[in-house]
Amino acid sequence: MKTCYFDYNATAPLRPEARDAWLSATEDLWLNPSSPYRAAARVHAHLAEARARVAGLFAVAAERVVFNSGATEANNAIFAHWAATLPADASIGVSPTEHPSVLAAAQHFFGERVTWLALNGNGAVDVAALKNVLCERQLAAVSAMAANNETGILNDWTAIATACRTQGVMTHCDASQWIGKLPLDGLRSYDFVTGAAHKFGGPKGVGLCLLPAENSGFMSLKGGYQEFGYRAGTEDVAGILAMVAALEVAQLGSADGRDAFLLKLRQALPSVEVIGMEAERLWNTALLIMPEFASVRWIRALEKRGFLVSAGSACSTGKQGPSPVLAAMGVPAAAMQRVLRVSSGWATSVADWLALAAAIAECDSELSCESADSNSTVISI
Numbered sequence: 001m002k003t004c005y006f007d008y009n010a011t012a013p014l015r016p017e018a019r020d021a022w023l024s025a026t027e028d029l030w031l032n033p034s035s036p037y038r039a040a041a042r043v044h045a046h047l048a049e050a051r052a053r054v055a056g057l058f059a060v061a062a063e064r065v066v067f068n069s070g071a072t073e074a075n076n077a078i079f080a081h082w083a084a085t086l087p088a089d090a091s092i093g094v095s096p097t098e099h100p101s102v103l104a105a106a107q108h109f110f111g112e113r114v115t116w117l118a119l120n121g122n123g124a125v126d127v128a129a130l131k132n133v134l135c136e137r138q139l140a141a142v143s144a145m146a147a148n149n150e151t152g153i154l155n156d157w158t159a160i161a162t163a164c165r166t167q168g169v170m171t172h173c174d175a176s177q178w179i180g181k182l183p184l185d186g187l188r189s190y191d192f193v194t195g196a197a198h199k200f201g202g203p204k205g206v207g208l209c210l211l212p213a214e215n216s217g218f219m220s221l222k223g224g225y226q227e228f229g230y231r232a233g234t235e236d237v238a239g240i241l242a243m244v245a246a247l248e249v250a251q252l253g254s255a256d257g258r259d260a261f262l263l264k265l266r267q268a269l270p271s272v273e274v275i276g277m278e279a280e281r282l283w284n285t286a287l288l289i290m291p292e293f294a295s296v297r298w299i300r301a302l303e304k305r306g307f308l309v310s311a312g313s314a315c316s317t318g319k320q321g322p323s324p325v326l327a328a329m330g331v332p333a334a335a336m337q338r339v340l341r342v343s344s345g346w347a348t349s350v351a352d353w354l355a356l357a358a359a360i361a362e363c364d365s366e367l368s369c370e371s372a373d374s375n376s377t378v379i380s381i
């Protein structure tokens, strides 16, 4: 049975270009790039070239690009840096729909000094409300993601960056779900930008962070002088080259498949709700509230047919209570039990999307029969 993967927001399969770059670097560029001999200087040159290619894509100076292990590390490091360098009573603004790696780091380092940013009716940061807060309160920094991993809802991050810059407020944008899906133009207007290779077809455990143009005293890991002293640790050159290869071929996608899926799905199951239907969303994501049956039953029934979908953030599945993102958007607790997230990527076709719609309709019949059977069993006992 063919597996149809619909959980790209959790992680994407490795792109062939990334695999080729990784294999060739693993064979050929395995020396420590900081070693003193010429052969290692060649590895260092590849690393520098990879940094220049990333800098070119974001249109920033190469010194702003730091390679690391991914977005969780970078998000934590930024809040740790702010906690260490901002005044002891400084408050920061954070969107309540951030990824757990931002929410937890913000709470850990700033506790009561976090101001939760208001959302608009579409579940994005309310820019007008943010402007008011920036005028009224002394926020020292603001963190707002580019695109949400659960709902796909996009923040108006250009307006957020402009509003903060006008007030001289430091900014961070977790762009993990944006990078590789939508144009990178403009992200450089944030002081800090974080991203993860495995979200766009690069390897896991590799990521990137853009730092402020001026030296900020940022230090993510202490130790050796790798990454200009911003992040100690021997660089994973093969992983970094694979990440850059994936980023360079990342196509800007189209919503055609997702929208055809939604049309077909709602013909079969008209009472399926789509979170953020009216909002600007990632082209690859649909967060559904199913009319009946718990998420886990849908996930299992779909997996039996070869479709892998999720119930929201992979980081929270089975480990935490209801999604803080959906709670912040006012989704009722009962509805959260019936959520399905489907997200596509570079290897998904429109035919895959249509097959998923058909499979969901089949699962609905199967789950309804199961429920009818279990009800009749209860009666007969």
Ligand code: PLP
Pocket: 009, 010, 069, 070, 071, 072, 073, 099, 101, 145, 147, 148, 149, 174, 175, 176, 177, 195, 196, 197, 205, 207, 315
């Ligand atoms: N931020 C967002 C928006 C994400 O979707 C993820 C992935 O789960 C992360 C951060 C964490 O990324 P990583 O897996 O690189 O730690």
